[in-house]
Amino acid sequence: MGDSPKDGGPVAPRKPFRNEGEETRRAALIAATLDCIGEGGLQAATVRAIARRAGVTQGLIRHYFPSKDHLIEVAYQALMDRLTEDSQAALAHAGDPCRRLGAFVRAVLGAHATDPALLAAWAGFVGALHRAPRLRAIHAANYLGFREQLDALIGAALADAGRAADAPTLRRHGIAATAVLDGLWLEGGLLPEAFEPSEIAELGLRAVAALLGLDLASEGSLT
Amino acid sequence: MGDSPKDGGPVAPRKPFRNEGEETRRAALIAATLDCIGEGGLQAATVRAIARRAGVTQGLIRHYFPSKDHLIEVAYQALMDRLTEDSQAALAHAGDPCRRLGAFVRAVLGAHATDPALLAAWAGFVGALHRAPRLRAIHAANYLGFREQLDALIGAALADAGRAADAPTLRRHGIAATAVLDGLWLEGGLLPEAFEPSEIAELGLRAVAALLGLDLASEGSLT
DNA sequence: AACCAAATTATACAGTTGCACAAAATCCGG
């Protein structure tokens, strides 16, 4: 909006605006960025498209972010924060370690897998990970954080079943479980028409249970 | 190269060229496209970058492909073909069904996970899947093909162990195993410094074995 | 009401992108 000079009208009606707070505007720009990437990939997230979606003009982006790349990085971290928040919220009301692990798996594969925009945005970022060192660092931190979370849940569940595991075993279980969850999330998100609505989550529960030798499905599988 | 007019020299030394066959040029352009995407993501695969890497000028691309998007699609299919060829080649010398399954897993996680360019190229495509219907179709066909291949291997291995499975069970096993392989491939490719050289492949073998309740690791794990 | 700092808009600019098209080089059958 407004990149080319005026043409017809003799007057230049400047767009009215309100002075929103800095945090509000930053959040709006980040949300707009994620929306753009989720809809059209990283290439669609141009400063003009982001600004238009946020209801501002493009110049404002540079007022709140030193560069577009910086905005992209912040948006990626925000997306990761959103994902981890969601899955951690599922742990709030759960006492039994096995139930906690099950709730976590269901949260990761249920709420997220059914939101194609989230996966699309994630995929957009992943496609740029190798060339952007800062994005790589964000990815590494979040991936390892996710695995630590899963490691803790798995360790607790195994201990509860009287099968406490040593560190290397726990590491292997964490990596494998993370892989199943990531893979199922990908499969379900990239090809949603190939699966039944809750099939991915059910499969994740079964798979993690098989990987660990635990019985997760029986405890409240229909919540 | 050659987008802006001449400047210094009064003569215009035109680049010499040879008339390569159509197939040669198409293959070179496809390979150049994959190289570009593998190095700098989809955004780096511009017509000029592709042409430069293929040793031609940009105009030739439009001579062999109706549009850049078409070239991207063809390159994606070519990448998938390469991946499946590699994993199928590993099945050549293997008789025992369990050994065949193990060889397949090792091929998927060994050769490919250690080639970051392949994963980078794949990630670049995945980031654009949602907005390009043709790319989506290619992805769907290849994903389902991969799963069918895995289903067959799993079915044979289970039958060989005297535990023949019905179709729904086989489907579940195939989806879960595909997820583990995809997830491990992603983990290892996106964060290679977080794993030991052959750790990913070993983990994949263990994970698939645990998912199916088979013993794959014992049979030639050190090949 | 007048002023000033901060927020926001609007415009400009150089570089890049995909594509179109004419000119030139190459190839190949006589």
Added chain:
DNA sequence: CCGGATTTTGTGCAACTGTATAATTTGGTT
């Protein structure tokens, strides 16, 4: 070695991109 068809190059172009910066509006303070 010539002549026509095909391949390949060279160049131009309109649209788009990120960034820079001046002009304008807003919101509070006095």
